[in-house]
Structure formats: structure tokens, C-alpha cells
Amino acid sequence: MKQPTSIRKRLFYQLAAVAAVLSLAFVLVVRGVASQAAEGTQDDILAASATAIADSLTSEDGEVTLELPYSALSMLGTINEDRVFYRVMVQGETLTGYTDLPVTRSPRRLDTPTFSTEMYRGDEVRVASVLRRVANTATGSEVVVSVAQTRSGLAAISRSITITATGVGLLFFLLATTLSLLAANSALRPLRRMTGAVTRRGPSDLRPVTAEAPKELVPLVDALNSFMGRLRASLSRTEDLISEAAHRVRTPLATVRTQAEVTHRKLNKPEHKKAIRDMIRAIDESSRSAGQILDHAMVTFRADSLALDPLDLIALINETCDRLAPTADLKDIALLRELPDSSVPFNGDGIMLQAALHNILDNAIKYSPEDSDIAVRIASGAELRVSIADQGRGFGGMDLKDLTTRYSRGTNVGDVVGSGLGLTIADEVARAHGGRLELSQSKEGQGACVSLILPYV
Amino acid sequence: MRVTDFALRLIAAVTLWSGAGHAFEVEDRQVYSAMAETSVLRVISTADKAVFEPIITAFQKANPGISIDYTITGTTDLMQAIYEEGAVFDLAISSAMDLQTKLANDGFAQSYLPTNAASLPDWAIWRDQLFAFTQEPAVMVVSNTFFKQGEAPQTRDALIALLRENPDRFRGRIGTYDVRRSGFGYLMATQDSRTSETFWRLMEVMGRLDAQLYCCSGDMIADVASGKLALAYNVLGSYAASEQAKTEGFHIVELTDFVNVMLRTVLIPANAENVKDARVMVDFLTGLRARPDLADKTGLPPVDAGALQNNPALRPIRFGPGLLVFLDQLKESKFLRSWENSILQETP
Numbered sequence: 001m002k003q004p005t006s007i008r009k010r011l012f013y014q015l016a017a018v019a020a021v022l023s024l025a026f027v028l029v030v031r032g033v034a035s036q037a038a039e040g041t042q043d044d045i046l047a048a049s050a051t052a053i054a055d056s057l058t059s060e061d062g063e064v065t066l067e068l069p070y071s072a073l074s075m076l077g078t079i080n081e082d083r084v085f086y087r088v089m090v091q092g093e094t095l096t097g098y099t100d101l102p103v104t105r106s107p108r109r110l111d112t113p114t115f116s117t118e119m120y121r122g123d124e125v126r127v128a129s130v131l132r133r134v135a136n137t138a139t140g141s142e143v144v145v146s147v148a149q150t151r152s153g154l155a156a157i158s159r160s161i162t163i164t165a166t167g168v169g170l171l172f173f174l175l176a177t178t179l180s181l182l183a184a185n186s187a188l189r190p191l192r193r194m195t196g197a198v199t200r201r202g203p204s205d206l207r208p209v210t211a212e213a214p215k216e217l218v219p220l221v222d223a224l225n226s227f228m229g230r231l232r233a234s235l236s237r238t239e240d241l242i243s244e245a246a247h248r249v250r251t252p253l254a255t256v257r258t259q260a261e262v263t264h265r266k267l268n269k270p271e272h273k274k275a276i277r278d279m280i281r282a283i284d285e286s287s288r289s290a291g292q293i294l295d296h297a298m299v300t301f302r303a304d305s306l307a308l309d310p311l312d313l314i315a316l317i318n319e320t321c322d323r324l325a326p327t328a329d330l331k332d333i334a335l336l337r338e339l340p341d342s343s344v345p346f347n348g349d350g351i352m353l354q355a356a357l358h359n360i361l362d363n364a365i366k367y368s369p370e371d372s373d374i375a376v377r378i379a380s381g382a383e384l385r386v387s388i389a390d391q392g393r394g395f396g397g398m399d400l401k402d403l404t405t406r407y408s409r410g411t412n413v414g415d416v417v418g419s420g421l422g423l424t425i426a427d428e429v430a431r432a433h434g435g436r437l438e439l440s441q442s443k444e445g446q447g448a449c450v451s452l453i454l455p456y457v
Numbered sequence: 458m459r460v461t462d463f464a465l466r467l468i469a470a471v472t473l474w475s476g477a478g479h480a481f482e483v484e485d486r487q488v489y490s491a492m493a494e495t496s497v498l499r500v501i502s503t504a505d506k507a508v509f510e511p512i513i514t515a516f517q518k519a520n521p522g523i524s525i526d527y528t529i530t531g532t533t534d535l536m537q538a539i540y541e542e543g544a545v546f547d548l549a550i551s552s553a554m555d556l557q558t559k560l561a562n563d564g565f566a567q568s569y570l571p572t573n574a575a576s577l578p579d580w581a582i583w584r585d586q587l588f589a590f591t592q593e594p595a596v597m598v599v600s601n602t603f604f605k606q607g608e609a610p611q612t613r614d615a616l617i618a619l620l621r622e623n624p625d626r627f628r629g630r631i632g633t634y635d636v637r638r639s640g641f642g643y644l645m646a647t648q649d650s651r652t653s654e655t656f657w658r659l660m661e662v663m664g665r666l667d668a669q670l671y672c673c674s675g676d677m678i679a680d681v682a683s684g685k686l687a688l689a690y691n692v693l694g695s696y697a698a699s700e701q702a703k704t705e706g707f708h709i710v711e712l713t714d715f716v717n718v719m720l721r722t723v724l725i726p727a728n729a730e731n732v733k734d735a736r737v738m739v740d741f742l743t744g745l746r747a748r749p750d751l752a753d754k755t756g757l758p759p760v761d762a763g764a765l766q767n768n769p770a771l772r773p774i775r776f777g778p779g780l781l782v783f784l785d786q787l788k789e790s791k792f793l794r795s796w797e798n799s800i801l802q803e804t805p
Contacts, residue, residue, distance in 0.1 A: 066788075068788045069782070073782050
């Protein structure tokens with residue numbers, strides 16, 4: 001699989017490449033300028049030496065003669081230990097010096113030195129020549145003074161400059177690379193911050209992103225927010241649709257049930273009565289499912305903006321038990337309220353908590369055999385634990401986690417009509433309050449125990 | 458090695474041209490055989506056998522396998538042997554710094570960095586080819602019969618004044634180098650002339666007093682010691698010092714205005730065959746400071762920057778292309794003409 005491209009890496013490599021190019025340019029420029037300066041210095045000294053020799057040219061009895069000045073050659077030895085050669089030519093004839101010193105560029109103009117680089121005695125030499133006119137005869141003689149020096153000192157200077165420049169360039173490169181690494185990291189920090197802000201969100205948090213974003217990221221954030229807005233609208237439309245649908249179904253169902261009951265009373269034939277009873281039970285289940293769908297939609301909606309009202313859990317439990325007592329009575333089920341006398345204060349969404357308790361208890365009643373007990377207990381420790389234990393068939397060893405998934409049902413409940421939403425609702429309520437739903441075999445050894453665990457906020 | 462190639466070709470050409478055999482004059486030759494000879498080091502030198510023998514003995518003690526073939530010649534002959542005749546030697550030792558400089562400058566020496574280079578002063582090595590191992594002042598030697606200890610003039614000006622005031626006393630009794638015959642004498646004279654105008658006045662005065670001209674320091678010292686000469690100017694200080702230990706009758710005066718200090722140098726010729734042993738000898742010679750016993754035996758003062766700092770009158774002659782100036786044909790002939798005009802005067 002292809003690795004996703006990294007902005008940081010690309011930024012870093014590009015900056016490093018720029019630094020490398022700049023470093024290289026620095027090294028080349030410094031080396032070029034410095035060696036040019038060094039060569040210029042050598043040329044200057046050679047020209048000065050040749051000029052000093054030319055200055056001491058005289059004429060004696062019609063002959064050109066020369067009193068070679070000591071400083072003319074000794075000055076060449078002051079900055080390095082290069083070999084020195086010289087040649088003085090009068091009208092093309094060597095007067096003194098090294099007769100075989102090559103002078104390829106003879107100066108044409110007086111007092112303008114010419115320079116050339118030659119090979120002499122196995123070494124590269126730099127030759128400076130000056131032209132002088134000496135009045136030894138009526139016409140005068142043209143004298144060319146050439147001074148040459150090998151270039152090993154120059155090479156040494158150039159070498160040391162190259163080493164220094166390379167060192168500085170390398171240092172610059174390393175520094176620039178380090179800085180570009182930091183720059184790449186710092187440039188991407190807002191992006192990381194925003195990623196963090198979005199990642200930390202809960203699964204259903206679709207509020208717009210408000211984290212401060214750099215200018216370049218504003219369009220992305222806007223797009224993301226607008227997308228989330230659409231998603232939220234779409235979700236809420238869906239929830240609305242579902243609850244609307246459930247409402248619309250429930251109301252006619254109630255009418256149909258009433259009609260069915262009336263009819264049931266009027267009928268005499270047992271087979272007809274049974275058919276109507278089955279119908280009524282189906283209608284009950286449908287109405288119950290619609291209620292659960294409504295609850296679920298309500299829970300999902302309220303979880304987005306959880307209300308934290310102070311309330312008494314005992315009162316809440318009692319209210320729920322009272323409401324479901326008639327249903328339990330139909331099956332001769334006793335609701336044992338094993339509750340403390342004092343109130344248990346809790347901050348939470350009362351409507352959601354009631355929906356959760358209602359669904360858990362309703363489930364318990366539904367799956368309990370006739371003439372059995374359902375115990376409702378509350379325990380408070382580090383967190384609150386509301387348990388509802390029945391004597392029913394239990395969960396049949398099914399993975400408890402799967403049961404809280406939407407529309408999933410136990411494997412041993414094929415004969416009982418259900419939507420699979422009851423525990424899902426309870427679970428979502430627990431999560432919205434930062435708690436969890438715990439499913440276990442009840443203490444009595446038979447039946448299921450569902451515990452709603454809520455932390456104190 | 459392009460330098461070497463070129464030098465070898467030049468040498469071959471010169472050898473063909475000059476024919477077989479040596480045209481340079483050999484004063485003496487001595488072979489110091491090693492007890493268990495593994496190699497031979499051929500040395501051409503201007504240092505007398507007596508002066509140099511203790512060094513050879515010490516060297517062979519440290520390197521028992523090396524035989525030394527020691528050839529003694531004059532400074533000019535040494536130059537001629539290597540520069541023009543292509544004679545093959547492994548080491549060239551000379552007191553003529555200018556000629557040695559010319560050899561190195563013109564490509565007749567090969568480079569080597571002595572192992573003790575770091576402990577040597579910068580001015581003791583030139584181009585990694587020329588290695589100074591002694592520093593020898595040019596001194597004045599005076600006869601005890603003419604001057605009591607401490608009475609001899611201490612500056613050139615005082616010397617000139619003394620000679621002018623007592624022409625009869627010193628006529629024919631002053632000695633100096635014949636710079637036409639001695640490379641060392643020429644070097645000292647040219648350096649004197651560079652340093653001070655008093656040199657020409659001194660030559661003028663000495664010429665008027667019928668100065669005696671010598672080829673070598675030894676003869677001058679002998680004549681001063683015997684009382685034949687009252688004083689000798691520009692004598693090699695190391696010889697004078699070692700003679701003083703053996704001979705009575707003279708003392709040494711280091712002038713206080715300035716004293717030229719000559720550096721005795723060794724180089725490895727480009728065409729040397731036994732370079733390995735030559736390098737060992739260069740290391741040995743440049744490390745002479747660590748052997749005060751040898752300095753005592755030979756009278757050769759080793760290179761020592763501290764000694765020069767203690768006496769500001771000491772002026773070591775610097776290596777460099779400046780030394781080539783007085784080797785220039787025109788310059789040399791002009792200098793010699795001036796010198797002859799000064800010193801060779803008809804006695805009135």
C-alpha cells in the first residue's frame with residue numbers, strides 16, 4: 001500500500017534542498033572570491049617586484065645595466081615560500097636572470113604589467129612582466145622585466161579557504177536543516193491541534209469546530225463545519241422522521257386495539273376469541289416497539305445536549321415501578337423494591353433516566369415467567385448502581401456486548417416479540433451520563449440482572 | 458614528481474655536455490665504514506673533517522648500519538657539482554645559505570618534513586627543503602699582542618676610527634675573506650653591505666691599509682694567533698671558538714652594532730639515491746640541540762631561537778628569494794667590482 005504523503009516531510013525536504021543549494025552556492029562563491037583575491041594579491045606583489053627591478057635599470061656607457069634591488073626578490077618571500085624566477089630582456093636579449101623563463105605575453109605598453117601562467121621547471125608559475133624604455137642610445141632600448149613565482153602558497157591558501165568555506169557551508173546546512181525541521185513542525189502545529197480537537201470529540205458530537213485555525217485552514221474548517229451541519233440536519237431529520245412515523249403508527253394502533261377489545265368481548269366462539277387475542281398481543285408489541293423507537297430517538301437527541309438537573313433517583317425508580325405495576329400484575333409478577341428510605345440525589349437527565357429504567361424493567365417483565373419476582377435495588381459507592389434482577393431465562397450465555405447493539409436480540413427469545421431496542425436505549429442513557437450498562441446472571445442464580453451504573457458527576 | 462623529472466633531465470643534459478668525471482674540486486674525501494654495513498650515505502659538505510667527525514661518529518653510533526662517504530669541497534664547488542655537473546649525493550651540507558637557497562629555488566632539492574620540525578623555529582626550515590642545523594655568527598678575531606682583553610673596538614665605527622688613527626700600526630696586519638674565492642665570505646660581505654653603509658667605509662679603510670685576503674677562516678685565525686695579523690674581520694665564529702680551545706694568542710669579539718648569523722644548512726638533492734638514510738641524517742642534524750656534547754666537540758652552535766633573542770645584535774640571515782639577488786650575474790659582478798675597488802688599492 002502506498003504511504004500517504006507527508007506535508008512535514010515534503011516541507012522539510014524542500015527546505016533542506018534550498019539550504020543545500022544555498023550552502024553550495026556560498027562555498028563556491030566564497031572560494032571563487034577568495035582565490036581570486038589571493039591570485040590578485042600574488043599578481044600585485046609580482047608586479048611590484050617587477051616594477052622595483054625596472055626602476056633600478058640604468059644605462060652605463062651605452063649599455064643597459066641593472067642593480068637588482070634586494071627587496072625586489074625578498075618581498076616575494078614574505079608571504080610564502082614559493083620558488084622565484086626572474087628574467088630581464090633588452091631588445092629581446094636576456095640581460096640577466098633565468099634565460100629560459102617563458103614570457104609568452106610581452107607587455108606592449110609602458111608601466112602596464114601583463115600576467116600569464118606558465119609551466120617552468122616542472123611547476124606552474126605566475127609571470128608578471130613590465131616594459132621600460134631605457135635611454136642608453138639615441139633611440140633607447142625596450143627592456144622587459146619578468147618576475148615569476150610558483151603557486152603552491154596560493155594553492156595552500158585556496159585549500160585552506162576551501163576547507164573553511166566547506167566547514168562553514170556544512171555548518172550552515174546543518175543549522176538550516178535543523179531549523180527547517182523545527183519550522184515544518186511549527187507550521188503544522190495548528191493542523192495537529194485541530195486534528196486533536198476533532199479526534200477528541202464523542203461519536204455523536206457534531207457541533208461546529210471552533211478551535212482557532214490559521215488562515216490557510218479556515219476554508220477547510222468551514223467546509224468541515226458546513227458538512228457537519230448538513231450531517232446533523234440530516235440525522236435530526238431522520239430521527240424526526242422516525243419519531244413522527246412511530247407517533248403516526250401508535251395512535252391508529254391504539255384505536256385498533258380498543259376496537260379489537262370491544263370485538264373480543266362481543267365474540268363467543270373460542271377460536272374467534274383467540275384470533276382476536278393474538279391480534280391484540282401483536283398490536284401491543286407494535287405499539288411497544290413504536291414507543292421504544294420514540295424513546296431511542298429522544299435519547300439520541302437529548303444525549304447531544306445533556307441536561308444535568310438535580311433529581312432523586314428513588315423517586316424516579318418508584319415512579320417507573322408504579323407505571324409498570326399494572327403490566328406486571330397481569331402476569332402475577334411482584335416488583336420487589338429493595339430501596340433505602342432516604343432519597344438518593346443525582347444530577348442527570350430525568351426523562352432519559354426514566355426511559356432507561358422503564359425499558360430495563362419492561363424487558364424484565366416481558367421475559368419473566370408468570371408468578372415470579374423482580375427485584376429493584378440501588379447501591380451507592382464510588383458510583384451509583386441501579387440493578388433490576390428477574391427470574392427469567394437470563395441471557396443464555398450470549399455476548400453481553402452484542403445485546404446492547406441496536407436491533408439485536410438474544411438467541412433464546414425467538415418466542416417473544418421484541419424490537420431489540422430496550423437495552424440499547426438503557427446503554428445509551430448510561431453512556432450519556434458517563435456510565436455504563438452491566439449485564440449479568442442474577443444473584444439468585446437464575447434469570448438476568450441488568451445494572452445501570454452511573455458515576456457522580 | 459615533475460620537479461625531479463625535470464631536474465634529472467637537466468642533469469643528464471649537463472652531464473653529457475660537461476663529459477664524464479668531476480670538474481669540481483674535491484678537497485678531501487673520507488669513507489666512514491659501518492661495522493655491519495647495510496647502506497651507504499654519500500654526503501657532500503663544506504665542513505672540515507675535524508669539525509664534522511664527532512657528528513658522524515655519533516650518528517653511526519645511533520645508526521650502526523650506515524656507512525658515510527664524506528666528500529669535502531668549497532661552497533662554490535658544491536654548488537657547481539650539484540647545479541651544473543649533476544653529481545649524485547644523498548645530502549648536501551653547506552655554510553653558503555645563498556647557494557643552498559638557489560639550489561632549492563631552482564628545483565635541485567627534494568621536500569621532507571623532519572620529525573622534529575615542530576620544535577624548530579620557523580626560520581630554520583625553508584620550503585621543507587632547506588634545513589638549518591647550526592647558527593654561526595661572523596665575528597672579529599683579534600690578536601692578544603695587539604689588543605688586551607676588552608680593549609678591542611666593539612663597533613664597526615670604532616674599528617674604522619681606530620684604523621684611521623693608527624695606519625702605520627695596522628698596515629698589512631688586517632685580514633678578511635677574499636669574497637671572490639669564498640662563498641661564505643661573499644655571503645657575509647653582501648649581507649654587511651645590505652645592513653649598513655659602514656661596510657663600504659670599512660672596506661675602503663682596510664684597502665688603504667693593505668688588507669690581507671684569505672680563503673678560509675682557519676688560516677686567518679692561525680695568522681691572528683701567531684701575531685702576524687692584528688685582527689681578522691668576518692671570521693666564522695664556530696671555527697674561532699673551536700680553535701680557541703686549542704690555540705693561545707687571540708680572542709673573539711662579537712661586534713655590538715650587528716652580527717650576521719649564518720645558518721649552516723643541509724638539503725637532500727633531488728637526485729639523491731639513498732633518500733631514506735638522508736632523512737635519518739636530516740632528523741639527526743636538526744635535532745642537534747638535544748646533544749650539547751656534540752656542540753662542545755664540534756664547536757657548532759645548534760639552532761636556538763632563545764640565544765638570538767638574548768642578544769639583539771645577532772641578525773640571522775633569513776632564507777628566501779632575497780638571497781638570490783647577490784647571485785645575479787650583473788649584481789655579483791658589480792658587487793665584486795665595488796669590493797675590488799675598495800680593498801685592492803695601491804699602497805701609497
